[in-house]
Amino acid sequence: MSVLRKTREHYKGLNWEEELKKQKELRRGIDDKMIDRIQQMRTDRLDKLMIVITKSGNGGLIWIFVSLYLYIFMKMHSQAIVLLCVIATCAFIANFIIKGIFTKDRPCDLDETVDLLIRRPLGSSLPSGHSASSFASVVVIFCINPWWGVAALVWASLIAFSRIYLYVHFPSDVLFGIISGTIIGLVVTPIAIHFIGWA
Numbered sequence: 001m002s003v004l005r006k007t008r009e010h011y012k013g014l015n016w017e018e019e020l021k022k023q024k025e026l027r028r029g030i031d032d033k034m035i036d037r038i039q040q041m042r043t044d045r046l047d048k049l050m051i052v053i054t055k056s057g058n059g060g061l062i063w064i065f066v067s068l069y070l071y072i073f074m075k076m077h078s079q080a081i082v083l084l085c086v087i088a089t090c091a092f093i094a095n096f097i098i099k100g101i102f103t104k105d106r107p108c109d110l111d112e113t114v115d116l117l118i119r120r121p122l123g124s125s126l127p128s129g130h131s132a133s134s135f136a137s138v139v140v141i142f143c144i145n146p147w148w149g150v151a152a153l154v155w156a157s158l159i160a161f162s163r164i165y166l167y168v169h170f171p172s173d174v175l176f177g178i179i180s181g182t183i184i185g186l187v188v189t190p191i192a193i194h195f196i197g198w199a
Helices: 004-012 016-041 044-056 058-070 076-102 131-146 146-165 171-196
Strands: none
Touching: 016 146, 016 171, 044 058, 044 146, 058 076, 058 131, 058 146, 076 131, 076 171, 131 146, 131 171, 146 171
């Protein structure tokens, strides 16, 4: 029997509902193991640091400050407006469209024995809005200056990690946020530059 025929026979006999259930359980198992391992890292100092880092990403706050700095002090008016457009677009897509499609419990909803150090965020766990807006912003900042982009990437990564550490997102939520945010940044940035300019 040829390899192709064997493959066809294998897939023909599959119970797709059962297979999808197995795949979901496998992904959930990886998520649980990763978040449990990260919880073992918790210390008082790290708790305080992660709270500060995660709060800097609330509502894209740190990236809005970056855009204001660019506009007021660096006189990069077009770049600042492009960054604000990307932040706003990403926030709308991630928090209203994607979260509206996916309804997923947060880890803090599933296990209330873990101390929650921040207020429980609203909405679905998928995707991480903090991660999405941060990595969308990184795309724009890289376009402005690669060295600034590296610094932004480091901080965006810390924000993304803090969401797992603080038990409000699973690693897969953060990964989805990173991917979706980066894609939004790559798509929206050139469109915004086309209409706004890049002086």
